[in-house]
Amino acid sequence: MQQDATDKRIEAIFEMFDSFAKRDFSYRIPISSRSTYADAIAVYLNLIADDLETYLRYNDSVGFGLVSLPDTSKQPAELLAEYIRLHLEEPLPTLKALARMFFTNERKLKESFKALYHTSIYRYYNQERLRKAQLLVLQTKLPLNEIATSCGFNTYHNFSTAFRKYFGHAPIVLRQQ
Numbered sequence: 001m002q003q004d005a006t007d008k009r010i011e012a013i014f015e016m017f018d019s020f021a022k023r024d025f026s027y028r029i030p031i032s033s034r035s036t037y038a039d040a041i042a043v044y045l046n047l048i049a050d051d052l053e054t055y056l057r058y059n060d061s062v063g064f065g066l067v068s069l070p071d072t073s074k075q076p077a078e079l080l081a082e083y084i085r086l087h088l089e090e091p092l093p094t095l096k097a098l099a100r101m102f103f104t105n106e107r108k109l110k111e112s113f114k115a116l117y118h119t120s121i122y123r124y125y126n127q128e129r130l131r132k133a134q135l136l137v138l139q140t141k142l143p144l145n146e147i148a149t150s151c152g153f154n155t156y157h158n159f160s161t162a163f164r165k166y167f168g169h170a171p172i173v174l175r176q177q
Helices: 002-021 037-058 076-086 095-101 106-117 121-139 144-150 156-167 171-176
Strands: none
Touching (some): 037 076, 076 106, 076 121, 106 121, 121 144, 121 156, 144 156, 156 171
Protein backbone atom coordinates (compact mmCIF):
# COMPACT_ATOMS: atom_id res chain seq x y z
CA MET A 1 0.00 0.00 0.00
CA GLN A 2 2.84 2.39 0.86
CA GLN A 3 4.45 1.50 -2.48
CA ASP A 4 1.23 2.57 -4.26
CA ALA A 5 1.31 5.94 -2.46
CA THR A 6 4.98 6.40 -3.39
CA ASP A 7 4.23 5.51 -7.01
CA LYS A 8 1.41 8.06 -7.07
CA ARG A 9 3.71 10.72 -5.60
CA ILE A 10 6.36 9.96 -8.25
CA GLU A 11 3.70 10.16 -10.96
CA ALA A 12 2.66 13.56 -9.59
CA ILE A 13 6.28 14.74 -9.70
CA PHE A 14 6.57 13.70 -13.35
CA GLU A 15 3.25 15.41 -14.06
CA MET A 16 4.71 18.60 -12.59
CA PHE A 17 7.79 18.28 -14.83
CA ASP A 18 5.49 17.86 -17.82
CA SER A 19 3.63 21.04 -16.91
CA PHE A 20 6.98 22.87 -16.46
CA ALA A 21 7.97 21.80 -19.97
CA LYS A 22 4.77 23.43 -21.23
CA ARG A 23 5.63 26.60 -19.25
CA ASP A 24 2.69 25.97 -16.95
CA PHE A 25 3.81 26.51 -13.36
CA SER A 26 0.38 26.29 -11.74
CA TYR A 27 0.46 22.54 -10.97
CA ARG A 28 1.21 21.68 -7.32
CA ILE A 29 1.97 18.26 -5.92
CA PRO A 30 -0.32 17.28 -3.04
CA ILE A 31 1.56 16.74 0.22
CA SER A 32 0.53 13.87 2.49
CA SER A 33 0.73 13.90 6.25
CA ARG A 34 3.14 10.94 6.30
CA SER A 35 6.21 13.08 5.52
CA THR A 36 8.09 10.69 3.28
CA TYR A 37 11.14 11.68 1.26
CA ALA A 38 8.88 11.93 -1.78
CA ASP A 39 6.82 14.51 0.16
CA ALA A 40 9.99 16.45 0.96
CA ILE A 41 10.88 16.50 -2.74
CA ALA A 42 7.33 17.58 -3.50
CA VAL A 43 7.66 20.50 -1.04
CA TYR A 44 10.82 21.71 -2.77
CA LEU A 45 9.26 21.35 -6.21
CA ASN A 46 6.16 23.25 -5.08
CA LEU A 47 8.38 26.05 -3.76
CA ILE A 48 10.22 26.18 -7.09
CA ALA A 49 6.91 26.25 -8.96
CA ASP A 50 5.67 29.09 -6.72
CA ASP A 51 8.81 31.11 -7.41
CA LEU A 52 8.66 30.45 -11.15
CA GLU A 53 4.97 31.28 -11.37
CA THR A 54 5.44 34.53 -9.43
CA TYR A 55 8.50 35.50 -11.46
CA LEU A 56 6.76 34.88 -14.77
CA ARG A 57 3.55 36.58 -13.68
CA TYR A 58 5.40 39.83 -12.97
CA ASN A 59 7.97 39.52 -15.75
CA ASP A 60 5.95 38.02 -18.56
CA SER A 61 8.19 39.54 -21.21
CA VAL A 62 11.16 37.49 -19.96
CA GLY A 63 11.66 34.11 -21.60
CA PHE A 64 11.87 30.78 -19.80
CA GLY A 65 15.65 30.59 -20.22
CA LEU A 66 16.15 33.66 -18.03
CA VAL A 67 14.18 32.42 -15.03
CA SER A 68 16.34 32.08 -11.94
CA LEU A 69 15.56 29.16 -9.68
CA PRO A 70 15.48 29.53 -5.90
CA ASP A 71 18.80 29.45 -4.07
CA THR A 72 19.40 25.82 -3.13
CA SER A 73 22.03 26.82 -0.57
CA LYS A 74 19.31 28.03 1.82
CA GLN A 75 19.26 26.57 5.29
CA PRO A 76 16.29 24.44 6.44
CA ALA A 77 15.06 27.33 8.64
CA GLU A 78 14.92 29.65 5.61
CA LEU A 79 13.12 27.03 3.54
CA LEU A 80 10.69 26.47 6.40
CA ALA A 81 9.91 30.22 6.56
CA GLU A 82 9.21 30.18 2.81
CA TYR A 83 7.03 27.10 3.21
CA ILE A 84 5.05 28.79 5.98
CA ARG A 85 4.50 31.97 3.94
CA LEU A 86 3.25 29.91 1.00
CA HIS A 87 0.90 27.73 3.07
CA LEU A 88 -0.69 30.15 5.54
CA GLU A 89 -4.20 28.86 4.86
CA GLU A 90 -3.20 25.34 5.90
CA PRO A 91 -2.58 24.00 9.40
CA LEU A 92 1.09 23.90 10.33
CA PRO A 93 2.42 20.32 10.21
CA THR A 94 3.92 18.87 13.36
CA LEU A 95 7.52 19.70 14.19
CA LYS A 96 8.47 16.10 13.43
CA ALA A 97 6.86 16.32 9.99
CA LEU A 98 8.54 19.67 9.29
CA ALA A 99 11.93 18.30 10.28
CA ARG A 100 11.48 15.37 7.90
CA MET A 101 10.37 17.69 5.09
CA PHE A 102 13.57 19.72 5.39
CA PHE A 103 15.96 16.80 6.05
CA THR A 104 16.95 17.76 9.56
CA ASN A 105 16.01 16.86 13.11
CA GLU A 106 13.49 18.63 15.33
CA ARG A 107 16.01 20.18 17.71
CA LYS A 108 18.21 21.61 14.95
CA LEU A 109 15.21 22.98 13.09
CA LYS A 110 13.79 24.68 16.21
CA GLU A 111 17.16 26.11 17.27
CA SER A 112 18.20 27.33 13.81
CA PHE A 113 14.79 28.89 13.21
CA LYS A 114 14.88 30.68 16.58
CA ALA A 115 18.43 31.91 15.92
CA LEU A 116 17.53 33.24 12.47
CA TYR A 117 14.06 34.70 13.11
CA HIS A 118 14.22 35.36 16.90
CA THR A 119 10.90 33.60 17.45
CA SER A 120 9.50 30.10 17.55
CA ILE A 121 8.23 28.33 14.43
CA TYR A 122 4.63 28.34 15.65
CA ARG A 123 4.73 32.03 16.68
CA TYR A 124 6.20 32.94 13.26
CA TYR A 125 3.39 31.00 11.57
CA ASN A 126 0.76 32.89 13.58
CA GLN A 127 2.44 36.26 13.00
CA GLU A 128 2.56 35.68 9.25
CA ARG A 129 -1.11 34.63 9.20
CA LEU A 130 -2.09 37.77 11.09
CA ARG A 131 0.06 40.04 8.91
CA LYS A 132 -1.56 38.58 5.80
CA ALA A 133 -4.97 39.10 7.40
CA GLN A 134 -4.14 42.72 8.21
CA LEU A 135 -3.19 43.38 4.58
CA LEU A 136 -6.37 41.73 3.34
CA VAL A 137 -8.51 43.75 5.76
CA LEU A 138 -6.85 46.98 4.65
CA GLN A 139 -6.53 46.34 0.92
CA THR A 140 -9.63 44.32 0.01
CA LYS A 141 -13.35 44.34 0.57
CA LEU A 142 -13.45 40.60 1.27
CA PRO A 143 -15.79 39.62 4.09
CA LEU A 144 -13.89 39.17 7.35
CA ASN A 145 -14.96 35.54 7.70
CA GLU A 146 -13.42 34.82 4.25
CA ILE A 147 -10.22 36.54 5.34
CA ALA A 148 -10.20 34.39 8.47
CA THR A 149 -10.53 31.21 6.39
CA SER A 150 -7.92 32.27 3.83
CA CYS A 151 -5.46 32.89 6.67
CA GLY A 152 -5.99 29.44 8.17
CA PHE A 153 -8.37 30.21 11.02
CA ASN A 154 -11.16 27.69 11.61
CA THR A 155 -13.63 30.24 12.93
CA TYR A 156 -14.10 33.98 12.76
CA HIS A 157 -14.09 34.09 16.58
CA ASN A 158 -10.60 32.52 16.75
CA PHE A 159 -9.39 34.91 14.06
CA SER A 160 -10.84 38.00 15.74
CA THR A 161 -9.42 37.02 19.14
CA ALA A 162 -5.93 36.40 17.72
CA PHE A 163 -6.09 39.62 15.67
CA ARG A 164 -7.14 41.67 18.70
CA LYS A 165 -4.41 40.14 20.85
CA TYR A 166 -1.69 40.80 18.22
CA PHE A 167 -2.75 44.24 16.91
CA GLY A 168 -4.64 45.62 19.91
CA HIS A 169 -7.99 45.97 18.13
CA ALA A 170 -10.50 43.81 16.27
CA PRO A 171 -10.34 43.46 12.48
CA ILE A 172 -13.72 45.19 12.13
CA VAL A 173 -12.25 48.30 13.79
CA LEU A 174 -9.39 48.34 11.28
CA ARG A 175 -11.83 47.87 8.40
CA GLN A 176 -13.92 50.84 9.58
CA GLN A 177 -10.95 53.24 9.79
